[in-house]
Amino acid sequence: MADLGDALLSTWIVLTRLAGPVGGAIVGVRRRRGKEDPARSAERLGQPSASRPEGPLVWVHAVSVGEAMAAMPVVDRLISDGMSVLVTTVTTTSAALVGHRLKPGLIHQFAPLDLAGPVDRFLAHWRPDLAVFVESEIWPVAIGRLADHGIPLVVANARLSPRSFRGWQRAAPAARAVFRRMSLVLAQTDDDGARFARLGAPEVATFGNIKFDAGLPDVGAAELDALKDGMDGRPMVLAASTHPGEDEVVLTALLKLKESRPEVLLVIVPRHPVRGGDIALLSEAAGLATRRRSTGELPDGATEVYVADTLGELATFFRLADVVLMGGTFIEGIGGHNLIEPARLGAAVVSGPHFSNWLDIYHAFIEAGGLKVVRSPDEIADATLDLIEDRALRARQAAAGERVVAGSAGAVARTIEAIRPLIGRPSGGSPC
CATH class of the missing domain: 3.40.50.11720 (3-Deoxy-D-manno-octulosonic-acid transferase, N-terminal domain)
Known part of the structure; x- marks a missing residue:
């Protein structure tokens, strides 16, 4: 009835x-x-x-x-x-x-x-x-x-x-x-x-x-090699899936990080590629040498910020990154993004404190030692510097993230x- x-x-x-x-x-x-x-x-x-x-x-x-x-x-x-x-x-x-x-x-x-x-x-x-x-x-x-x-x-x-x-x-x-x-x-x-x-x-x-069971995405060897050549052996920090308001945060962190490691390359992959031009303008206004992937440019030895404003290439940059800064977490209102793919690809991940949409997964990574949570551009810079300079720390954090993923599959x-x-x-x- x-x-x-x-x-x-x-x-x-x-x-x-x-x-x-x-x-x-x-x-x-x-x-x-x-x-x-x-x-x-x-x-x-x-x-x-x-x-x-x-x-x-x-x-x-x-x-x-x-x-x-x-x-x-x-x-x-x-x-x-x-x-x-x-x-x-x-x-x-x-x-x-x-x-x-x-x-x-x-x-x-x-x-x-x-x-x-x-x-x-x-x-x-x-x-x-x-x-x-x-x-x-x-x-x-x-x-x-x-x-x-x-x-x-x-x-x-x-x-x-x-x-x-x-x-x-x-x-x-x-x-x-x-x-x-x-x-x-x-x-x-x-x-x-x-x-x-x-x-x-x-x-x-x-x-x-089911995101723990996602297959590893295909990454073209030629693309990897071309990007590695442009990185020229420098540490690479990846800001993944950023939203408006977060690019300013990671650019500020980069400027502090460069006080200790001036050679660092920052790659920004916006959540929505259409924002690539705006991000490049922000970067250039900060005095940083910037290139954009959507225009066909590759990074070179002078590039300080590379805006990867294309679709479907995030996994390529996860494989290359020394440190991943997970977008959607550095400002309120987004709720975070998926940690599983960078963890599956062996990345050491740093996030902000705003991950309300993924509480269980983020807490599992935190408890296992597979995620570093920070709250300010200075903390982003400090955590990133620690991971860049301590290879063993970076490997332990990445391995902890991989264990979380492996233990949650099926x-x-x-x-x-x-x-x-x-x-x-x-x-x-x-x-x-």
């Missing part, structure tokens, strides 16, 4: 159906702001640009870069099992990354807006046998319509921050209607799982983080085993 939550969810779906023109306006605004691919923006309205393949199809939704890359080992396993996989993302950056990995059995589309019209068009065309939403993607309309169509939904690598949990609690009846339509939640941690269960998810298990295999029986099985979710 439908309760208040079901009525609220059903009403919301109807309202979004009546507000059809709003979807086109939203996409138009985002397109003008450069947040949509103009050639493919119709996909956001549920209008496909590819045909549905024959046979079983799994829909995997990952909103942005981190979620998309985390999902790829699961996607690869499903394809090797004979499934076709439709991966949807929202950002153009994540679309480009998935596009670089296209192969038989893998299709990419931009995700439909969470409005009834786009979602219904999307589901009518693709007819997935299973939906897998990655991490914290909770779309009420899509979840309600999946249940209406009897399509099972798994939330994989699921996480729910205390802040998001409190937000859902404030709309408890609607939250229960949404969360109980999830067929299975595979949580990263026990705390995440408990939050999903308290909001109404009927079946929850803690499986760990979530991908567990995830595949859990979702395989659901493919094609009708959902038990309540209808709207």
